[in-house]
Amino acid sequence: MTTTRLGDLIVSPIGFGCMALSHVYGGTTDEAARATLGAAVDAGITFLDTSDVYGKPREGASRPAGTNEEMLAPFLAKRRDEVQLATKFGITAPRDGTDATAKRTDGRPEYARSACDASLARLGVETIDLYYHHRPDPDMPIEETVGAMAELIEAGKIRHIGLSEVTSEELRRAHAVHPIAALQSEWSLWSRDVEGRVVPACAELGVGFVPYSPLGRGFLTGTLTKEQVAGDFRGGTSRMGEAWDANQKIVEIVAEVARRHDATNAQVALAWLLHRAAQMGVSAVPIPGSRKPERALENLGAVDLRLDADDMTQLDSIRSLVEGSRNIVNNPTWISSGRE
């Protein structure tokens, strides 16, 4: 299996997003989740992505409950040495449709320290390989947050620093304090705003890129139904709510390319990301998530799929066809493009 670098961190070329192993898009049992992870790691997908806010929130808890991290702990107890483990801190409250402006982030140095200790304890590990600040805190200069994360490296609690949904300017300021190994933001065939400034800044600074929701939260695979997404938060997003029917033409384009290569839509969507990242000179590791072991293996197959110039042109046309915003909360500043 080939590997990819995110800064100085060496990982598998496709990672595994653990968020959807919990309730968010339907969920599964913890035991089944760990069986899927086992199959993924056996196949060579060794870069695992979680966060202290993934998993079911606990009633009345004033801090992220970390139930997805807790699910991972028994798995890590057996296979810690085989994986590169990434987790995140900084989102402090669940998504809430009632007040889009409510503050939901914390980047204070003391919070970074306590959140890291809480994640280490829940995961049952001594060190986190890649520790991300999940969302910038508008009340805290990013230099302060990253300074505290650099101290966590010195303390041996984390190995590398990552940032999620930062602008190119926030990345530059953070990188001046301590090298950033990876920037994680949404990037896929239907979410391309990061190609404007964020990806070029990563390429220039030698920062790796971790595209999240690389399958468009499942939409690009063509396997979702309207009824299915109506049952979780995706049905409330503009792209998969009111624009569901209009956006089907996107799925058809992906399917057409997939048929030509005897591949699946998921493989085409991931292969496109790897090709596009190479064109833009950035090292990128998408982190699709699935509850099904066979899909994790299918997704890894994207590494061997070669798209030609005609495929890339056809897939590029999706960009102008997308209806609806990628933001899932009614607050434009929640994602990098809303602050640039």
Ligand SMILES: NC(=O)c1ccc[n+]([C@@H]2O[C@H](COP(=O)([O-])OP(=O)(O)OC[C@H]3O[C@@H](n4cnc5c(N)ncnc54)[C@H](OP(=O)(O)O)[C@@H]3O)[C@@H](O)[C@H]2O)c1
């Ligand atoms: N930094 C951030 O703010 C942020 C935000 C969102 C996500 N993330 C990270 O990114 C990871 C991935 O994002 P995501 O889960 O939102 O979206 P995604 O990976 O684009 O899509 C996940 C969905 O696609 C389905 N799927 C996966 N492989 C498939 C295949 N081969 N064929 C058909 N369907 C397939 C899964 O359904 P089944 O389970 O039914 O297979 C799942 O519902 C998360 O786990 C999380 O680690 C980070």
